[in-house]
Amino acid sequence: MKRGSRRAAAERSEPGSRRKLTRKSRGGGGSDSRLRLWAKRIALWGGGLAVLGAVFLAVAVSFAVQTMPSYYQLKATQNDQTILVRARDGTPIVELGPSFGNWMDYDEIPQVMKDAMVAVEDRRFYSHFGVDPIRLTGAVVEGTIGDRSRIGGTSTISQQLARNLFLNNNRSVDRKAREAVLAAALEWKFSKEQILELYLNKVYFGGGAYGIDSASRNFFSHPATELSVAEAAIIAGLVKAPSRYSPTADVDAAVARAQTVLRLMREQGYITPQQASVDVDAVNLKTRLGGNSVRYFTDYVLPQLDLLLPETFEAIEVWTTLDTELQEQATASIRANAPDGAQGALVSLDRDGAILALVGGTDYVESSYNRATAAQRQPGSAWKLFVYLAALEAGWTPDDGVQDAPVEIDGWRPRNSNGRFSGEIDVRTAFAYSVNTVAANLGQDVGSGTIASMARRFGISSPISTYPSMVLGTSDVRLIEMTRAFASISAKGQSVEPYGVLRVTAASGEEIYKHQRGRSRQLVADYVAAGITDLLQTAVSTGTGRAAQIGRPVAGKTGTTSSNKDGWFVGFSSGITTGVWMGRDDAKAVRGLQGGRAPALAFSSFMREAVKGRPVEEFDTEVQLPGWMLEPDEEYLYGDPDDYYFIDEDGNLVDPQRREVDRYGYPLPVEGEQVPGSGERPQLTLPPNEAGQAASDDFLDRATGENLPPPAPPRMPRTIRSSETSRESVN
Template sequence: MARSDIRRSAPQPRGGKPSKPRPGGWRLFFRRLFVWSFSLALIGVLSLAVAVGLAAQSLPGYDQLKASQNEQMIVVRARDGTQIVSLGPSYGKWLPSGQIPQVMKDAILSTEDRRYYSHIGVDPVGIARSFYVRYRDGRFRQGGSTITQQLARTVFLNNSRTFARKVREAVLALAIEWKFSKDQILELYLNKVYFGGGAYGVDSAARKFFGHPGDNLSLPEAAIIAGLVKAPSHYAPTADAAAAVGRAQVVLGLMEENGKVAPSAARAVDFKAIKFAQEGGQNAVRYFTDWALPQLDMLLGDNTRPIEVWTTLDIRLQNTAAAAIRNNAPAGAQGALVSMDRDGAVLAMVGGTDYVTSNYNRAINAVRQPGSAWKLFVYLAALEAGYTPATEVVDEPVTIQGWSPQNSGGGFAGKIDVRTAFAYSKNTVAAQLGNEVGFSSVASMARRFGITTPISTVPSMVLGSNEVRVIDMTRAFAAVSARGRSVEPYGIIKVTTTDGELLYQHETKGSTQLVPENVANGITDLLQSAVAIGTGQAAQIGRPVAGKTGTTSSNKDGWFLGFSSGITTGVWMGRDDNRPVNGLQGGHAPARAFAAYMRVAVAGRPVEKFQTEMVAPAWQLSADDQGQFSGSPDEYYYVDENGNLIEPPGTSATSRRQTPPGDEPAAGPDDADRNGLEPVDAPPAASDDFLDKATGRDSGDGAPPN
């Protein structure tokens, strides 16, 4: 049998199809690389989605983001609403998207994120372009951050350049885009981004740099603001106006390139016509704000919201007061002034000749000897004890506990009345009165009227050896102007949020009668005489003025304090090192500064005649009244070191005599016909010849020394 060739073949699969050969080598490597890469990418995407989702859930709501800010802003306004200073970052008014000018949106998008409406929070094209520029130029010339990323960095992160921060920034940007609409994000950005000069947001920038709100920006103004984002400290008009305009021209070119402005409109822009807002000088008001703003902690408690503080300050009077001190203070001397309205509202406060040179507030913090201005309390105590302006006293040498006071000039007038002794500031008479009524009674009177510094009761205290503050002395004279009623100085009228929510409103409290009205009338008589015929003649302003000079030994301190037409003003001058000032007397430079200020302060107010008639002399008071208005300091009202009125034990609020402020006499029908001038009708208590001899002044000489 013949042998046949039999071809062997591989076994066939049941389907009849041949099996594929298994891949090997590079094909297997790339297949596995693809699988692993795809898996890792999928895991990365899922992880990113989870991270973004969690971040989106943890993000605050839109209203919370609108209200959030890094630091508190305080806008301080004068009594007429004028902004006088802004402390901390300024956020301006929140502008909803519909109120932000389209030209502002176009400028910022052209400059910072031209593909804003096409990306999801992170712009890969922008990132790639920034790396290309880095490769081409050797350094990064433009960033790849989107507006959403910038918003995430502004609100939630810092400006560190670490990789971890950039990753968190990207995740937050994606989460923000997930949670909010594009218009909402742009609105948040334009109201929160920093534009330099302390201004956050479009409205704040517009107000700071151009002096108007941000809802009516012009094309060149929008270009300037948009250009500030890149380098706020460098391009801010307050730092370099030329640099700001140069950067704005670049922004205008980008807007033209992106079709947001026509070439003809871009060429027509005249940046030279832009008027930048001038920064107002704050030198004149900072003494006041340094005093008033710390009170917010007590008035508001814990508050971090941006607020507006409406104060009692009158800008016109503040500037007048600063000029009065600056123009009248002797060379090398400082000056301070406090001026109050009849209800205690502080209209002006000057703590020195120049805040920039020295921010030490001498009106509030300095304690100086008041000299003869302290006699206010000596004579108040004497009038309360039964003396009247017409009571006869003797100006003669006197020694009390080994102390022998001397009059200015060294002479003695003999028998005179209380009015003359006060007008010419007779030291010997003040010493006798203080000794008679008791030095503790004088101290008690000073406490009642608002002196918060320590008071010694040695005999020399009647001549002002105790140190006092300008604001306390001014408060005391204001209480006399209020016919013996207490006056509490205040500087804040109300506090609101920037959205208008009222947080605090000043309420005028009922005042306490410190001395009977007839005593207040009597001391007003004496104070008026001091200006009319005595040491304070330089303080005359053409209408009734009541006041008192004060000069310390060796002319170290000069004072004048007084009131007219419901305004009380205190002036002090001297050196910080307590060295003598040549020629400084209360009746000279301080009185002249008082007059220069008060002529402006009372202009437009009705002329008011003083109540000086003592209809019920103190010695005619009933036994009950005597008990009410005399005694030791512990038995009467006084003011503590914080300026608070303290009642004696057992005294209730209902037992006090309370009278609302503002009941001072109004002008009569003839007052207006005198063009605001009213001659002072307070005749001297003795003939001119006698007074010339008693005070040592020659005929035709000026005011006698204090």
């Protein structure tokens, strides 16, 4: 019974066990089936999506092919305007904007140039359909594990051409997709030879050069048909980073990149090992006239074309006033004399205002900021030019006596640089040694507003303070403004307007602009110009500007600001006026910087070359006061209208010869114009924060005949004027 029961129990347990094992076995088989099922589904869906994607891609490419310009249209397209800038002798100095050179057909392009470009940019160019699958796979991996918004290093030559012709440089996934579609369309519509021809004539190589012919002329001074293996390697290496590998910016980087190109060409069988070992260092690069400092000049001059020219988009050539030899000399003078850590700037004008040289810093590559035309710095004692001009116009002469003694003006106590006072001296000596106390007294005598008006008259457009200390040059000005003012003194008081463009011609050769010298104006009378020239010449011959001597007559003025933050020297000789500034951009003190040292030495170094070949010119320093200032007759009472200078409400000089004037020199009214009533003098005003008028009331009363003084004995030259501003005459 027991045995039977056990057997029966065992028999009853076996089916259950088998069922259990069967269910387990079935369970494992079901899992595999489900995996296979999902794999089939994914394959079907994936295949379907791939087919849809292929259809979509085919439609997109087909549409792109239909709308794409023809080969000949693509050849003819050029973007932006090109500007070739020439020096005064016609020498090309810089080319701005895109330069395309001559178009080169596929058969004209040297084989070594084509091989170099394919080797470094797209080794599978001749086998892919516009997109390189191998490079694309790497791009997908990069986009998956790296920055998903950027895909780099995937562009074939066809893709680069598509980007250059139709797209921007954004490296997003969306742009890459459109780039791929357009590249495939290019491959569909054009042959490999046509694509490579378009690419080599369109790709950017830096320095404004588009295409291999422009690059070859830009870097090697010959057409692309003459490219050597080493030169082709240099050009091919530029595409990756034109600014980084430019041979004109970094020769070492360009050579290293070219050697990489040669290695790739050898590995891919385009050149022999002997050709790959060429000496890239031996390549002759195009000589750059004027150095990089030429860009300071072009940056200042070329924006003026917007005002000078009618709207045009064709290529133009701009003939300028720049003298390349003097530009090089100016650059060398600034670099050789600027103190360590300091910057320097130089502007040189010919007698008619033509800019002969302009340097805005020690190195344009390091800093393109133009300190000659944009920086505003305190001129120090160079500003005394306007103080003494105002004093001379008010009746002072170089021989008049003044007092170098302590002075206080509204709580301001100016000090001399040597800390001493010399007592009684003359105006000439005070100017030559830049005596601050005398300048302060003269400024108080003529008035800050009169000095500001004089500066405006001579072309200073920067804001001018009228505090008493302004006589010592506390108002910021630009170097080109100060140089212009001194140039007007060199021109015997005639206005001078700086200019840099002589003429402009279109690509057709048509002259579309020619400089016409404007009508000059007499800013001060001859006796004032002669008097200030006397003072300026003395400052160089015996005063603070002795370091500026060049072996011929020189007139100029030094300028040094407090704590030696700025050093100036501005002067002229033989019709050339040159201004020099030195200092730090952060306006910190520079040890030992004084206008009579480094700036004066830079001026001397430059001017010796600038005036070479010009005749020696003696200055007219004879001060002949007009008769109306010396005799108490009708001329004394009314003066000569030709000697008067009228200032408008903005402080600018009004030329009375532009219209008829009355016997006092005032312009006669014209129809519809509001004029002052009978016997009323026009009010002279200055810009905001500036006060005073260009001439004293006493001077105007005598000039116009109003408030006539009683008859007086003949006026004799003054010999002494005290710091109290009292006047004494001697027999």
